[in-house]
Amino acid sequence: MLKDLFRPKQKYVTIRQREEDSGVTPGTPAEQLEKKELPDGLWIKCNQCNQMIYHKDLEKSLKVCPKCQYHFRIGAWERIGYLVDPGTFKELFANICSCDPLEFPDYQVKLNKFKKATGLNEGVVTGTAQIEGIPLALGVMDFGFVGGSMGSAIGERLVRLFEYAYQEDLPVVTFAASGGARMQEGILSLMQMATTCQAINRLAEKAILFISVLTDPTTGGVFASFASQGDINIAEPGALIGFAGARVIQQTTHQTLPPGFQRSEFLLEHGIIDLIVNRKELRSTLARLLRFHQRRKREIS
């Protein structure tokens, strides 16, 4: 942009790409944006077009690259801030936390490390909020917390959210961001796929709308449970979404995977998701979809 030329020369940082053992099942996507407090006056390099973006511009565009529309990963609270009517979010079930039922090597240490690093106490934030004045139940996952992997606590928070929505007759919107099931809780994590799916089933009894938004990345056991079962499945552009990891597929089948494999556009083309929505239009799109469902089945019949 022209005005950028007149800014004094800025220092910039490249945001570190990490492929750390976040403890999710294999095939977890590699690149992870490390969200750090950036001091004022910094530039951020876009992961896709490599252009330098002034951090305030990036903030203003909801962490979407103004040049190429690349969607940076964002944390749960940042997401909530961008999405809901200011001051309407009320957090629920934040007291439900992970324990270490298998006494799995280094799990407790890992949990503590991620709590400290993210300020979160689990990989999902659940509660109620309003979007354009429409009340809803909202669950937002955070990939920064142990790769958003779903263990018992995440499962329990989500199920309580779905049950709360059922009781209170609220539409539900979830934002998935997860590498899959949390290996460190073994079979108990796998069973969260069953409990979340069961709770989604129940919403149908009262014709309660469930919108699932798939963000980068949504893979493994989270995609293979509640996250792919929305009445409406929405994805952000370019998000990695799939069941098995590309590495596992290549090792098993020696297939060449096409460019754009398991990206949102690939899923749309193959009929797995309903639509792709740019982050900047998500709020208005969700509001519109929620409004469609305000007149309920019972009232119609």
Added chain:
Amino acid sequence: MANGSNYSLDFEKPLKELEKRIEEIRIFAEEKQIDMSEEIRRIEEKAKNLREEIYRNLTPWQKVQIARHPKRPTFLEYIDLIFTAFVELHGDRLFRDDPALVGGLAYFDEIPVTIIGQQKGRDTKENIYRNFGMPHPEGYRKAVRLMKQAEKFGRPVITFVDVAGAFPGKEAEERGQGEAVAKAIMEMAALTVPTVVVVTGEGGSGGALAIGTGDRVLMLEHAYYSVISPEGCASILWKDAAEAPRAAEVLHLTAKDLLGFKVIDEIIPEPLGGAHTNPEQTATAIKEALRRNLRELMALDLKELLARRYQKFRAIGRYIEE
């Protein structure tokens, strides 16, 4: 992978050696026309004790190996031994028939039931045909179709789980493997007929759970059920798939572990030496457990059945409330 009848597991080697010696002595005695029955009896006794010792103290990794034994009875063998008048029904009515997942109608005792299970091959050729028992999305969609059919006609559904995992492949992803697994989990969890799951071999993560959300989940003594394969876990934890035996320990994937977590309801005992040493005896044990569990479930009214199923899975997680 060997699949002949003389395929043996590492930890069974001392036992196999004793058996070989017995055979040698027998041949020797016959050739020389001498009575060595006392010697044979003594070694047989020793072999029996050794077998018991090995099989009473199996490590989780040894159980995984037994669960993957190429001679372990597969779904089709159990169908022959447990059910009658089986009619296989094919296809998902959408894309194709997936031979990695078999389903159809049969009688259990006198009751018409729908049975569904993953099907591994019994030799290399069949394994290639059946994709080593790893279903594609159309396999899970066939399962759902047959479950909904069972629901329509009020038939109980019995599933047999034996799968390394839902197939990880390009086409599987194109056709929505994740969605297919999720849909199967959801539909099975909501079925308005009694459902019993028997984990007979490998309980490989989502590919197993897809036909695993039943009213009762039974598991053979040496089967395993896990969120990730021991090899996969080992490569994440220790960057080395060869550490799989250690991973099998930390994952708590044995039937006994799962009973403790209430993920399963019952352990079905296997013959000493594993299911493959006596498929008939294994099938009889499965049959007994199925009969008992089905009878209990069929006595419940629908509301109660569904409420209990919901609670069963709802109660599984372990977390703390701060």
